[in-house]
Amino acid sequence: MFRTPAAVAGAVLVAAMVVLAVIGPPIWGEAAEHIDAGAILQGSSAAHPLGTDNLGRDLLARVLVAGRYSLLLALAAALIGATAGIVLGALPSVLPARPARLVTGAVNALVAFPGLLLAMFTAVVAGLGARGAVLGIGAAIAPGFARLTQTLAASVAGADYVSAARMLGVPRRRILARHVLPNIAEPLILHLTQALGGALLGLAGMSFLGLGVQPPSFDWGRLLFDGFGRIYVTPEVALGPALAVALAGIGFNLLGDALARGAARTSAPRTKAVAPESADPGEPEPGAVLDVRDLTVTFPGGVTPVRGVSLSAAPGEIVGLVGESGSGKSLTAAAIGGLVPYPGVVGHARLRLDGRDVAGLSRKELGTSLAMVFQDPMASLNPALKVGGQLAEVAVVHQGATRAEARARAVDRLGHVHLPEPGRQARRHPHELSGGMRQRAVIAMGLMGTPRLIIADEPTTALDVTVQRQILRLLREVTEETGSAVLFISHDIAVVGELCDRVVVMYAGRVVEELPADRLTDGAHPYTRALIASLPDMDTDRSLPLASIPGRQPAPAEVGDGCAFAPRCPLATDACAAGRPPLVEHGPAHRVACWEVTCTSTA
Amino acid sequence: MHIDGLTVRFGAFTAVDSVTLEVPPGRIVGLVGESGSGKSSLAKAVCGLVPHTGRVTGASRVQMVFQDPYASLDPRMRVGESVAEALLRMPRQARAAEVERLLGLVSLPAEAAGRYPRELSGGQRQRVAIARALGAEPDLLVADEITSALDVSVQGAVLNLVRSLRDRLGLPILFISHNLAVVRYVCDEVAVMHRGRLVEHGPTEDVVGSPGQDYTRTLLEAVPRLRR
Numbered sequence: 078m079f080r081t082p083a084a085v086a087g088a089v090l091v092a093a094m095v096v097l098a099v100i101g102p103p104i105w106g107e108a109a110e111h112i113d114a115g116a117i118l119q120g121s122s123a124a125h126p127l128g129t130d131n132l133g134r135d136l137l138a139r140v141l142v143a144g145r146y147s148l149l150l151a152l153a154a155a156l157i158g159a160t161a162g163i164v165l166g167a168l169p170s171v172l173p174a175r176p177a178r179l180v181t182g183a184v185n186a187l188v189a190f191p192g193l194l195l196a197m198f199t200a201v202v203a204g205l206g207a208r209g210a211v212l213g214i215g216a217a218i219a220p221g222f223a224r225l226t227q228t229l230a231a232s233v234a235g236a237d238y239v240s241a242a243r244m245l246g247v248p249r250r251r252i253l254a255r256h257v258l259p260n261i262a263e264p265l266i267l268h269l270t271q272a273l274g275g276a277l278l279g280l281a282g283m284s285f286l287g288l289g290v291q292p293p294s295f296d297w298g299r300l301l302f303d304g305f306g307r308i309y310v311t312p313e314v315a316l317g318p319a320l321a322v323a324l325a326g327i328g329f330n331l332l333g334d335a336l337a338r339g340a341a342r343t344s345a346p347r348t349k350a351v352a353p354e355s356a357d358p359g360e361p362e363p364g365a366v367l368d369v370r371d372l373t374v375t376f377p378g379g380v381t382p383v384r385g386v387s388l389s390a391a392p393g394e395i396v397g398l399v400g401e402s403g404s405g406k407s408l409t410a411a412a413i414g415g416l417v418p419y420p421g422v423v424g425h426a427r428l429r430l431d432g433r434d435v436a437g438l439s440r441k442e443l444g445t446s447l448a449m450v451f452q453d454p455m456a457s458l459n460p461a462l463k464v465g466g467q468l469a470e471v472a473v474v475h476q477g478a479t480r481a482e483a484r485a486r487a488v489d490r491l492g493h494v495h496l497p498e499p500g501r502q503a504r505r506h507p508h509e510l511s512g513g514m515r516q517r518a519v520i521a522m523g524l525m526g527t528p529r530l531i532i533a534d535e536p537t538t539a540l541d542v543t544v545q546r547q548i549l550r551l552l553r554e555v556t557e558e559t560g561s562a563v564l565f566i567s568h569d570i571a572v573v574g575e576l577c578d579r580v581v582v583m584y585a586g587r588v589v590e591e592l593p594a595d596r597l598t599d600g601a602h603p604y605t606r607a608l609i610a611s612l613p614d615m616d617t618d619r620s621l622p623l624a625s626i627p628g629r630q631p632a633p634a635e636v637g638d639g640c641a642f643a644p645r646c647p648l649a650t651d652a653c654a655a656g657r658p659p660l661v662e663h664g665p666a667h668r669v670a671c672w673e674v675t676c677t678s679t680a
Numbered sequence: 681m682h683i684d685g686l687t688v689r690f691g692a693f694t695a696v697d698s699v700t701l702e703v704p705p706g707r708i709v710g711l712v713g714e715s716g717s718g719k720s721s722l723a724k725a726v727c728g729l730v731p732h733t734g735r736v737t738g739a740s741r742v743q744m745v746f747q748d749p750y751a752s753l754d755p756r757m758r759v760g761e762s763v764a765e766a767l768l769r770m771p772r773q774a775r776a777a778e779v780e781r782l783l784g785l786v787s788l789p790a791e792a793a794g795r796y797p798r799e800l801s802g803g804q805r806q807r808v809a810i811a812r813a814l815g816a817e818p819d820l821l822v823a824d825e826i827t828s829a830l831d832v833s834v835q836g837a838v839l840n841l842v843r844s845l846r847d848r849l850g851l852p853i854l855f856i857s858h859n860l861a862v863v864r865y866v867c868d869e870v871a872v873m874h875r876g877r878l879v880e881h882g883p884t885e886d887v888v889g890s891p892g893q894d895y896t897r898t899l900l901e902a903v904p905r906l907r908r
Contacts, residue, residue: 168765246768255765569832607833614859622836629801
């Protein structure tokens with residue numbers, strides 16, 4: 078969290094202020110109150126670096142002593158503001174509808190009101206002096222807190238667990254105290270740090286205006302007020318307190334920023350990336366569109382979600398990649414497309430697309446020869462642009478087509494994916510299309526180039542079964558027509574079995590079995606068999622309990638030396654825990670990684 | 681539970697159009713349909729979460745289990761505390777024992793009470809959500825797509841649990857899903873919704889085996905199957 082210079086500066090400044098508040102008064106307290114009639118209204122000198130005031134008191138000592146009072150007042154004001162604001166902001170979620178609306182309206186009005194005006198008004202009403210100023214600044218801070226609390230609370234109030242609590246009849250007060258407040262505490266605390274800086278500046282401002290601390294008490298603002306009259310004669314008497322206020326304000330704001338940034342992103346520990354398991358690229362597969370060998374994706378800390386995956390796909394072939402969430406199937410696809418999120422590191426012995434090393438391809442070549450389709454078509458389409466324009470962009474950027482050519486091609490491609498009235502659809506925005514139509518548009522976008530490989534990552538998971546059926550048919554059609562290969566990623570083994578030519582089953586970052594899709598039900602690996610057994614289909618015997626796999630898939634950091642599936646496997650022996658089985662041939666076009674299966678078949 | 685002429689309107693849009701449906705005691709009724717068919721709106725109306733016209737009778741204590749077990753449990757509450765929220769009317773001393781009993785009902789060990797949701801798998805979390813709903817002693821359980829966020833390997837265990845709850849507790853369940861294979865396996869009756877209307881309703885074997893409506897047939901044909 079304290080890696081940036083700004084964060085370090087903030088922490089140092091705040092720490093210095095706290096130290097000053099503790100040790101200031103006992104050390105310099107006497108000097109600050111010592112009246113010296115012989116040294117009235119002096120400028121800077123060796124004895125008085127910041128000069129003296131109208132009673133001859135040393136201003137440097139007074140600035141150092143005033144730190145405690147200034148900080149305490151700021152703390153009080155910020156706490157008053159935060160408490161009032163949080164209560165005000167939380168009230169709407171406890172009150173009945175009508176009073177809740179009233180409170181919300183009041184908060185909105187207060188937010189629109191200038192803060193300083195609110196502070197001065199409150200201070201005048203509450204009476205001149207420190208108390209009035211603290212209340213005033215508190216009042217100025219409160220609306221911001223109220224608004225923040227309201228917004229955060231509203232987002233948590235929409236969460237399923239709050240709905241669940243409501244259905245259980247949990248009282249509103251308890252929902253607020255047990256569910257809402259704990260889940261919004263973090264941003265509120267961060268806001269408090271920044272409010273402290275604001276309160277400090279605000280109080281100094283109030284004192285400077287003569288509305289705050291009154292003599293004989295003094296804070297930085299008061300010292301500034303007293304010194305300001307002499308600023309043209311001896312500027313140093315005003316600069317001392319001004320500098321103190323500025324430094325404290327900057328310190329709290331920097332610290333608040335750093336805390337907020339730290340809370341928003343918890344970064345993983347930094348360690349060296351793990352090297353790919355085998356550096357031997359071996360012989361490339363002739364004729365393969367996609368040829369991957371020993372693909373590894375590592376995250377800092379040695380977490381390796383993809384471990385030595387080898388894949389290949391022939392022209393016109395649809396290869397299915399199945400596995401549970403966390404098996405590394407999507408990261409494998411991302412690694413092939415060069416889309417692994419930072420700070421992931423991709424290693425491989427070989428990664429070739431259409432017979433050429435991906436590393437040697439320009440972005441333009443990669444852009445036209447590889448198409449990607451994701452689960453959420455909305456994420457691949459810019460909501461602000463019309464569909465046709467977005468497709469045309471591809472041709473303009475990658476193929477150097479003119480606007481008119483690109484447009485005509487876009488409409489042609491939209492028609493190609495069976496979008497009704499393609500000319501009209503091209504002029505619509507993505508949100509005007511249904512989910513299935515959007516997914517078609519994304520596929521059409523991939524077809525703007527001449528893709529050799531289409532990577533489809535759960536492209537039908539968000540769609541209805543009837544629409545899913547249409548999209549699967551379209552993918553098959555596109556493959557047969559263009560001769561491109563498809564890497565189809567899905568958690569649904571039935572969909573994969575229906576669409577694909579060949580299926581690759583992944584578990585805990587590794588390929589455990591690879592076989593022709595029409596022989597999925599003859600899968601040899603216990604995991605594949607268990608997956609198929611636990612999938613209810615239209616012929617499942619309803620009188621029997623459904624199979625399920627006990628336990629859970631190990632997280633990438635928990636994968637040990639042995640077979641990752643062993644703890645859940647009915648066939649597991651001591652050998653499985655000791656060593657990882659290699660992926661070996663097991664019949665034609667069939668490879669499996671399991672000691673039990675391969676040993677018994679060869680024996 | 682009887683639903684009689686239930687209609688849900690959002691402005692000019694009619695999400696549920698005068699649906700009449702019955703969930704008999706000890707039966708699981710499946711509600712299927714595509715997105716936008718109104719099945720979730722119907723469920724929410726039954727739970728009293730959206731305003732509606734028409735009558736819902738015979739279900740005064742409805743509980744709902746949500747789709748995403750990662751969102752339906754408070755991340756800052758231990759499992760035991762979450763489940764105990766259903767037991768606020770009980771004396772404090774009796775709650776721990778009741779939490780243990782409820783966790784046992786969904787085949788979770790008693791020590792799960794001390795865990796946080798993030799320490800559990802998706803399937804285990806969904807069990808916790810079911811245990812919490814059971815704590816309120818519901819006379820109807822609404823299960824809204826409760827397995828669609830789960831992996832196939834744990835889906836089976838949750839579906840088995842749903843069936844055993846019906847058998848052991850006689851609990852009527854309204855089971856909403858877009859997955860017809862799951863509905864066929866779990867439900868005694870199936871109701872098909874299309875554009876806010878109930879188009880077909882009957883025993884599972886009849887609806888799946890010999891559908892009376894073209895729309896039902898389209899849905900059935902679209903279910904992906906493994907080639908054997």
